[in-house]
Amino acid sequence: MNCRNCGTEIKEFFSLGQMPPINSFLKEDDMAREKKYNLSVGFCPKCYLVQLINTIPPEDLFRDYIYFSSNSKYFLDHCKEVANNLTKKLNLNKNSLVLEIASNDGAQLQYFKELEIPTLGVDPAENIAKVANERGIKTLAEFFNLDFAKNLKEEQNIQADLIFGANVLAHVPEIVDFVKGVKVALKPKGTAVFEFPYLKGLMENKFDIIYHEHVFYYSIIALIGLFKNAGLEIYDVELTPMQGGSLMIFASNPGVFKIKENVNKLSAEEFENGFDKLETYQKITMSVLKIKNDLIAILKKIKSEGKKIAAYSAPAKGNILLNYFGINKNYLDFVVDKSKAKQNLYTPGTHMLVNPLEKIYEEKPDYLLILCWNISEEVINMEELKQYRNNGGKFIIPIPEIKII
Numbered sequence: 479m480n481c482r483n484c485g486t487e488i489k490e491f492f493s494l495g496q497m498p499p500i501n502s503f504l505k506e507d508d509m510a511r512e513k514k515y516n517l518s519v520g521f522c523p524k525c526y527l528v529q530l531i532n533t534i535p536p537e538d539l540f541r542d543y544i545y546f547s548s549n550s551k552y553f554l555d556h557c558k559e560v561a562n563n564l565t566k567k568l569n570l571n572k573n574s575l576v577l578e579i580a581s582n583d584g585a586q587l588q589y590f591k592e593l594e595i596p597t598l599g600v601d602p603a604e605n606i607a608k609v610a611n612e613r614g615i616k617t618l619a620e621f622f623n624l625d626f627a628k629n630l631k632e633e634q635n636i637q638a639d640l641i642f643g644a645n646v647l648a649h650v651p652e653i654v655d656f657v658k659g660v661k662v663a664l665k666p667k668g669t670a671v672f673e674f675p676y677l678k679g680l681m682e683n684k685f686d687i688i689y690h691e692h693v694f695y696y697s698i699i700a701l702i703g704l705f706k707n708a709g710l711e712i713y714d715v716e717l718t719p720m721q722g723g724s725l726m727i728f729a730s731n732p733g734v735f736k737i738k739e740n741v742n743k744l745s746a747e748e749f750e751n752g753f754d755k756l757e758t759y760q761k762i763t764m765s766v767l768k769i770k771n772d773l774i775a776i777l778k779k780i781k782s783e784g785k786k787i788a789a790y791s792a793p794a795k796g797n798i799l800l801n802y803f804g805i806n807k808n809y810l811d812f813v814v815d816k817s818k819a820k821q822n823l824y825t826p827g828t829h830m831l832v833n834p835l836e837k838i839y840e841e842k843p844d845y846l847l848i849l850c851w852n853i854s855e856e857v858i859n860m861e862e863l864k865q866y867r868n869n870g871g872k873f874i875i876p877i878p879e880i881k882i883i
């Protein structure tokens with residue numbers, strides 16, 4: 479496999495084996511037909527880009543996507559803060575345009591709209607774009623790429639003051655074409671802002687950011703080169719708590735903004751920590767296997783005491799963990815998730831029925847394994863789980879290190 483940015487042969491360093499598409503929840507009849515695909519990650523020794531060895535065609539992944547942004551309060555709070563901060567930082571006003579790529583159901587754009595800033599969303603998932611349009615957030619049901627951007631600029635005379643994308647940068651296999659599109663769709667003095675899980679997480683046992691949708695795992699040293707090739711310059715970078723540790727980068731046409739010290743500092747830190755060396759990545763497997771063995775031992779012990787364990791929520795990352803660790807009905811009594819879109823369907827790969835939260839009060843488990851560990855604090859303090867806590871219910875947080883609360 480050759481690097482999707484520079485064409486150099488990439489070196490595999492971590493494999494999760496055969497995995498189902500991790501956001502495809504199943505009806506009972508679909509389980510026997512479920513497909514699995516290789517899921518391994520490699521490193522490009524020339525441009526440092528960490529990427530999947532194989533991908534599933536995007537059409538198979540995104541056309542009927544089940545994830546609705548507006549389900550998580552934590553996420554919505556973050557969206558509101560992002561809208562406020564970016565509006566201030568970039569001096570956006572009612573004459574500006576915010577273009578969001580992979581805008582989902584409009585969760586982020588609604589907060590720009592509240593600030594009276596014109597918005598336009600692009601999202602390939604037709605069912606989700608429809609929901610956004612019904613909510614009054616104009617959304618085009620298309621893939622964003624260079625052709626799309628050219629059409630926007632040349633045919634419709636549309637360019638954006640802010641192009642925003644949360645997670646999307648990690649999702650697009652044709653990344654060079656995509657970033658070139660960003661340049662075209664951006665006004666000469668506009669800024670493109672992208673937020674995505676930070677590669678550093680892989681070194682901290684957060685291997686569950688690896689799934690087929692995430693083609694890339696970015697370091698700043700790889701991104702600087704990637705954006706430079708498309709004629710863009712990264713001038714600022716921030717660390718955010720999203721997905722258990724994300725980066726937010728700010729890019730513009732070269733020379734428009736002064737490059738902030740943050741960018742140089744983070745690059746220097748990455749070189750110091752060996753983000754430019756294959757050996758650094760080769761250590762990940764051993765470290766993740768240790769967590770696997772420890773967690774399985776804990777679950778076995780709890781089961782041997784005759785106690786019940788349920789999984790709290792079934793996010794993509796949680797399904798990766800369940801599949802890679804081999805945690806199924808043998809360990810878990812049941813799974814609950816707040817998302818109605820997932821309820822009464824079966825989890826990918828492990829084929830466990832997803833129940834509404836009420837099941838916790840019917841079955842009275844002793845432990846909840848929190849699979850959305852990145853928001854474990856929110857989960858533990860949830861009003862709906864107050865009675866569970868008061869009855870002595872415990873929580874297991876699996877990652878980045880196992881904790882029982």
Ligand SMILES: [Zn+2]
Binds near residue numbers: 481525527
């Ligand atoms: Zn490369």
